[in-house]
Amino acid sequence: MVEFVWWWAFFLLPLPLLVWLLPGKAQQQDAALHVPAVLPGQTEHSTVAARSVTLPVLLSLIWLLLITAAARPQWLGEPVSVPNEGREMMLAVDLSGSMKIDDMTLNGDRVNRLTMTKSVLHDFIKRRLSDRLGLILFADTAYLQAPLTFDRQTVAQLLDEAVIGLVGEQTAIGDAIGLAVKRFDDKKKTNKVVILLTDGQNTAGNITPAQAKELAVENDVTVYTIGVGADSMVVQSFFGSRQVNPSQELDEDMLTDIANSTGGKYFRARDVSELEQIYSRLDELEPIEADGQKLRPLTALFFYPLAAALIVSFLLVAVAIIKPRLSLNSVTAGAQH
Template identity: 60%
Template sequence: MITFAWPWLLLLMPVPLLIYWLPKKENTRASAALIMPQLVESSHVKEVSNVNKKFPLMVLTLCWLLTVLALSQPQWLGDAVDIPTEGREMMIAVDLSGSMQIEDMSLNGNTVNRLDMLKVVLGNFIERRIGDRLGLILFGDDAYMQTPMTFDRKTVKQMLDESVLGLVGRKTAIGDAIALAVKRFDAKQKSNKVLLLLTDGQNTAGKISPEQALELAVAKDITIYAIGIGADVMIQQSLFGSRRVNPSSELDERTLTKLADQTGGQYFRARDSQGMSKIYQLLDQLEPIEQEQQQMRPLTALFYWPLGLALLISTLYLLAINFPNLSRK
């Protein structure tokens, strides 16, 4: 159906009719002979006199009606669309510390760094979260809210793809990331508050320790699912040949396991892209949020149709009345 944002403007439509019906002012002075300017040819005057005098008034009136119609903002109100009534409230905290540049991850048969692998696998996960409200936190020396809670999965994924190493420092502020998530979750009372924490190291920066942040998370009933990223073995080349090293020696699995266990969550270790797929299995088992049934009706603006028609009619009319003059020249 068609609705109007400003329907009261339609009251302006009869204005030309009211002006037409206004009483004409009588001319008390004696009528004088019409003085014809020398710049106007008499033949042209004869042509104008033969034109229907009501036609220009009809054109102007039609343009006025179309303009008023456009100003009233006509809109097409579409059919009702159900908004998903079940979903999850999830904050995703991603580590951007310097160690995330270590190239020890396997993705589609290629060796890539940890952040590149995370972007691909986590990006696919975000796209699948239809009906979920997601937020994105990036942390390094400090924690920053990159994307607040939203149903717009495309924006969350874009912000993740645009993140770069060193954007928020080279260290790892795990405690600050958890505390920031707690603060953002606090505004919404009824939700299954889930924090997905992805890191490859230990807490080396920040104003709040992981233990202090854990107390805040428990008090606010936030479930933490921690993901430890990094391979167990990596071949490192040197002047003395190759050697096997553990690139994840600084991963604090003990603290991450504690964070998950004491909040009712779970700790996972992602050694490659296949390990990250466990996130999907876990989150599919989470209970969705029960929300009130909501509907929305999409609105499509239609004002440009009457406005464009008014411009077209006025342009054609101006060309029509000036065409004889242009042809003479």
């Protein structure tokens, strides 16, 4: 809807009429409207009459537009919910070579661990309405794919574009946690949360998991760790099919220690349903904040009537300059003939 901040400015609309009705103004106006130069085919009376109608209308229009602009019109948008408290949540996703093991089932099809993670993590991202989300991808090293933002759609898109082997084949868990801790804003009083998803153990990086854990504790960052991978799968070999444990390299003790030391929790995701349950559990542990207050965005509109008033003024001035010259030329040409 449109509202006027200084609506009382419309009380100034009759001001020109009051000035017009002052004693002596009518005679001065009649004298000002007397134009000796008459276009061919027109009488002096018709020219003066036309000007006596057009000029006040244009001037009144300009005055109305100026008063409208002075009243500060603005557009009130739809109410936007603003949370009372902020939460910063960094998602750290493993892109090491082992994430391409296809020991997961999604919609009846065998898929690799990263594909399953993307599918389930999308729903989790959509639910975090009040949180600033960030995305870290790690393998041989960790790098920031998306800084903390309220733009959940962009975070989900960048997650979709992640591919295995993008930054190597190993697993730098310590670097991922350390980078996440450094990206949090110390100036803001928020709940700082890291959700680390991996299927292996720390095999690379400049920071050890123990050092990263201490860094998280010092900065009051809560780390939730998720170990991904099935406990068993059937593989084909030269000697026939056999059952193996594809998650034998998963360092659950290390992931559990990091989570417990920082006030978080370690989860085990052996299939899609377990991972979905984990994200539902995370919603309970780190609940989405309720709407704190409603704000309506404002868009200023004063420049529209102001621009219209300027355009009409320029046209009025242009006509006042050009029309007398045309009239004078017409009269001169008639006298010569």
